[in-house]
Amino acid sequence: MSLTESFEARLIEGIQPLRQYVLSINIYHLFETGLFDLLLAEGGLAIEAIAERKAMEPDRLRVFLGYLRNEGYLSEVDGKFSLADKARKIEEFRPWYTMFVGGYDETYMQIGEKLSRGSGWASRNLAQVGNGSCGISRHDAIPLTRKLMAKVPGRCTRLLDMGCGNGRYLVEFCEALPEIQQAWGVEPSAESCREAEQMIARHGLQDRVHIVNASAGAFLHAPSSFEPDFVVLGFVLHEILGQEGPAGVRAFLTQMVERFPHLHLIIIEVDQQLDSPQLMQHGLGLAYYNPYYLAHPFTQQRLETPSFWEGVFAECDLEVVAKEFTDPEVDSTGMEVGYLLRKRGS
Ligand SMILES: C[S@@+](CC[C@H](N)C(=O)[O-])C[C@H]1O[C@@H](n2cnc3c(N)ncnc32)[C@H](O)[C@@H]1O
Numbered sequence: 572m573s574l575t576e577s578f579e580a581r582l583i584e585g586i587q588p589l590r591q592y593v594l595s596i597n598i599y600h601l602f603e604t605g606l607f608d609l610l611l612a613e614g615g616l617a618i619e620a621i622a623e624r625k626a627m628e629p630d631r632l633r634v635f636l637g638y639l640r641n642e643g644y645l646s647e648v649d650g651k652f653s654l655a656d657k658a659r660k661i662e663e664f665r666p667w668y669t670m671f672v673g674g675y676d677e678t679y680m681q682i683g684e685k686l687s688r689g690s691g692w693a694s695r696n697l698a699q700v701g702n703g704s705c706g707i708s709r710h711d712a713i714p715l716t717r718k719l720m721a722k723v724p725g726r727c728t729r730l731l732d733m734g735c736g737n738g739r740y741l742v743e744f745c746e747a748l749p750e751i752q753q754a755w756g757v758e759p760s761a762e763s764c765r766e767a768e769q770m771i772a773r774h775g776l777q778d779r780v781h782i783v784n785a786s787a788g789a790f791l792h793a794p795s796s797f798e799p800d801f802v803v804l805g806f807v808l809h810e811i812l813g814q815e816g817p818a819g820v821r822a823f824l825t826q827m828v829e830r831f832p833h834l835h836l837i838i839i840e841v842d843q844q845l846d847s848p849q850l851m852q853h854g855l856g857l858a859y860y861n862p863y864y865l866a867h868p869f870t871q872q873r874l875e876t877p878s879f880w881e882g883v884f885a886e887c888d889l890e891v892v893a894k895e896f897t898d899p900e901v902d903s904t905g906m907e908v909g910y911l912l913r914k915r916g917s
Pocket residue numbers: 697700701704705706708712733734735736737757758759760763785786787788804805806807810811814
């Protein structure tokens with residue numbers, strides 16, 4: 572920046588992060604309030620009509636819609652608001668807003684305070700994290716899980732999804748694989764469990780899918796008649812690692828295959844590469860992984876590298892049957908890794 576630039580020019584540049592910050596929050600609100608869906612379904616609507624349909628305050632709504640119009644996400648013609656192309660184009664990325672704004676916004680606000688020694692964990696909205704994560708997983712981890720499952724064709728008849736969030740995996744797998752007779756989801760967030768039950772009902776899968784409100788460890792130690800042949804842990808082992816440490820993860824994995832010796836495990840994790848200059852030069856490195864990495868150590872989660880996880884698997888006598896990465900069309904960083912495991916010699 573040149574020293575001769577005016578204060579105003581420097582100010583405009585200096586506060587661009589503020590503009591993006593407020594914008595990301597209000598794109599989230601556009602989705603969460605249902606205004607996006609209403610405008611998508613109805614096309615152009617006047618403020619009064621929108622306010623009536625959504626039971627909103629017209630004066631506030633006018634400013635909210637005007638703000639998004641000024642940022643290019645809405646169009647206004649003859650007093651009627653509709654979605655601009657810019658808004659339609661981001662619809663498929665809604666889960667990223669759900670996870671980062673709905674789930675971790677409060678975490679980011681606590682970072683200053685939680686840097687202090689002994690300050691404890693920052694909070695997050697677990698249901699929004701699970702919901703957003705499951706939505707993102709439709710593009711990356713669910714196809715990756717299917718690729719790993721296909722290595723053992725026809726074998727998945729009883730699926731257990733630990734840390735199932737809003738139940739998205741259970742629905743996708745039951746719909747895609749008729750050989751799945753029973754699918755159980757285990758999830759510690761009561762709100763996520765309610766969302767999962769609603770999603771399962773919407774898809775008419777109540778006879779095949781069952782949700783348990785518990786942590787993975789509590790589920791494993793409770794009596795149950797369900798004998799899974801596949802368990803999926805999508806971005807959950809790093810939660811257990813943060814909560815219980817490496818010894819807790821080893822105990823969990825070991826007890827799981829002791830209880831279900833013929834089990835296949837699918838584990839999806841994110842490589843911890845915060846200090847990699849190559850990753851941070853990648854578009855997704857700064858747009859996604861950098862803020863993603865930031866939230867974890869503040870919320871009792873511990874991301875690790877593939878070599879760390881492979882060491883844990885070896886210590887637990889788990890054999891890596893296959894190792895795969897997310898489709899590079901979706902994410903070419905190679906940061907998302909999936910393992911198919913089973914007890915050695917089983
Ligand atoms: C990042 S989300 C992943 C959701 C989904 N599995 C996916 O792949 O998108 C992590 C999920 O793990 C859940 N979770 C956290 N601690 C857990 C534990 N100890 N046992 C089981 N699930 C846990 C969270 O509530 C959340 O739904």
